[in-house]
Amino acid sequence: MKVYISIFVLLFSFFGYSQKTLSKLLKQYNDKGVPYISVQELASPNTDAIILDAREPSEFEVSHIEDATCVGYNDFDIDRVTTMIPDKDKEIVVYCSLGIRSESIGEKLKRAGYTNVKNLYGGIFEWKNNNFEVYNSNNKTTDSVHAFSKEWSKWLKNGIKVYSKTLKTDG
Structure with a gap:
């Protein structure tokens, strides 16, 4: 799995600079198999979703969205999630840095029978870009x-x- 991430980063390094917008980037890597939710929708007081962070634990420790649970990417364990979230109809929002790894984890959740899974559009980057708070370890x-x-x-x-x-x- 780590090899795939390395290849992905190299491909992005080569092709990524041609990307002009976040929507083009996400369209290039995602097939929208997991519907998006905007950062504004997630921040809404009406949202009662379980928030899963699909980044690595070292990324989560630096910062994460409040009340998120780190499920990781390389060592993602669907059995851990099904134990943690037995209600397969519960709204779940998955995020990563931008929304690419989280789509992959969201698809795994859907295959496991979860019916209300969403991918945070733009991930934690978009969350922070919109001045929403993030929390450290x-x-x-x-x-x-x-x-x-x-x-x-x-x-x-x-x-x-x-x-x-x-x-x-940096910066």
């Missing part, structure tokens, strides 16, 4: 967001870009 608000890579970081317009567990930042 101590559940304190932070401006830091794990930027995944230098190539991905161009999509994060607000906040402090973090690239590793050692909290190296």
Whole structure:
């Protein structure tokens, strides 16, 4: 699985600079097998969704959306999720950095029988770009967001870009 992520990052590095908009990027990598939910919809007080973070634990530790549960990507375990969320009709929102890994995890949830799964459009980057709060591993608000890579970081317009567990930042 890590090989696939590496290949994906290399392909994005090569082709990514030609992307002019987030919608074009997501259209290139996603097939909309999991419907999108906007950051504004998720932030709405009427939303009662379970929020799953499909990034790696080291990314989650830097920052995450409040009340999100890290389910990871490389080590995603559907059995853990079915134990945690037995109601397969419950609204679930999955997010990652931009919405690509989260679509993959969302598709796994749908195959496991979950009926109300949504993918956060633009992921945590779009969340932070819209000035919504993110929280660190101590559940304190932070401006830091794990930027995944230098190539991905161009999509994060607000906040402090973090690239590793050692909290190296850019900007």
